[in-house]
Amino acid sequence: MRNSFAPRLSQRSLGLLSILGIAVMALALLLPALGQEKGADEIRIGVVMPITGREAKPGQYQREGIELAIKQINDGGGIFVKSRGKKLPIKEIFYDDGSDQARSAGMVERAMSSDGVVAVIGGYSTALGEAESVMPDRYQTPLITPGAAATTIFSRGYEYIFGTLSPIDLLGYTTAQYLGNLVDKGKLSKGLKVALALENTDHGIDYGHGIDNWNREHPGYFNVIFSEKFDLGATDFSGLLQKVKNAHADIFLADAHLQDYITMHRQYIQSGMYHQMISYGARGPEADARKALGAATDYIFAGIWWSSRLAYPQVKKFNADYQAFTGHPPDSWYPATAYDAMRILAAAIEHAGSLDKTAIRDQLRKVELKDSLLPGQVLHFGKNGQIVASFVIVQNKPDDKVDIVFPADAATGESIAPKPKAH
Secondary structure, three states, X not given: OHHHHHHHHHHHHHHHHHHHHHHHHHHXXXXXXXXXXXXXXXXXXXXXXXXXXXXXXHHHHHXXXXXXXXXXXXXXXXXXXXXXXXXXXXXXXXXXXXXXXXXXXXXXXXXXXXXXXXXXXXXXXXXXXXXXXXXXXXXXOOEEEOEOOOHHHHOOOOOOEEEOOOXXXXXXXXXXXXXXXXXXXXXXXXXXXXXXXXXXXXXXXXXXXXXXXXXXXXXOOEEEXXXXXXXXXXXXXXXXXXXXXXXXXXXXXXXXXXXXXXXXHHHHHHHOOOOOEEEEOOEOOOHHHHXXXXXHHOOOEEEEOOOOOOOOHHHHHHHHHHHHHHOOOOOOOHHHHHHHHHHHHHHHHHHHOOOOHHHHHHHHOOOOEOOOOOOOOOEOOOOOOEOOOOOEEEEEEOOOXXXXXXXXXXXXXXXXXXXXXXX
16 A cells, blocks of 8 residues: 555655745746835836947946936936835846847846846847847836847837837938938939948848838939948958949948947058948947047948937936036937936836836836937837837038038038048
8 A cells, every 4th residue: 555655645746846836936036026016115227238348338328328317316316106105216236248148138037037126228239139138028027228229129029128229220211311312412423332231130131121121212312232241240341341342332331330330440441442421320420439540430421319419408408417427428329318218217117106017018108208318309119119219310520520410400510422532
């Protein structure tokens, strides 16, 4: 009897252990959220950004934008949470992902599963944003990315991910639209030949699609005669640039990250090439590039999500506040999209009236930031979680000047086209 009964007892024990294990895992997921509602008098927000590695500079600027918003909110007493009947300060839980995809995803997972955060802001760059994007729905915790905009992130049906960058295909489309506007003004000739160099990511694919879409809608303006992909982080673009040179195009458009832009353009100058117009996508006016390359960056144009030159009163105030907070002016678009990400998250938490993460997610779908820094001044998320705001085109000018040159109602200066030849 003892021998026949022992296996049944063992199976029951295993079953009970399995149930107990599942219960412990469920509690591990629930406790951080419960702790936020009933525990310490603070609102925990995870921030995952690269402040080391190849994306360190943009990551630093985005972190600064987030932390400026947190400081201003906390200086005002925090965020009012109705269920607590008072304002609560924000507690930042920061992780440096080192510009590494696997580490980035792991840091977001840690923040969501172990640190009791109600939301995360993170994901500078398409590569890092894509790696992080699987975590929000898994842990039912909202994530706002202020630095990743590839279609793949927002086309998978995720319910907890949001983004304060307009789509990359719109960047490509706006770039072509701007060049078309120069044709209409008589500054460029119709039928010019274009060479494309696209980063080998979904970002590069989207940028190319945007240019193709505009060209299909406006036949006869431009003819793309060369298009090739390149790997991010390369140190030698000479082979690619030789192909560009051999194509004899009139316009050169590359879609690159900051370090690739600096490296590629240095080698472009060394090749002795000339094109009537040059762009590196969303990169161009960065201080690091202008310091590294000097006058060689003059007349490069870029499509960016925000410019400190926008003539909105809130932008003027942000510029001054950011300078005072960091000791340096805003560099390109990076801090502004992160600053607004934190502000719209704060508005969603207040509207939710609690620290329930699903309630916060629901309010992110509805809330509007009506004093946004971004073009149009109203920030709200579309059905897929991504904003759709206009881009501005800026052009570098001599003596480190940068002008908004498109659209006309935001312009601070005229486009110089074609680009003057170097003497």
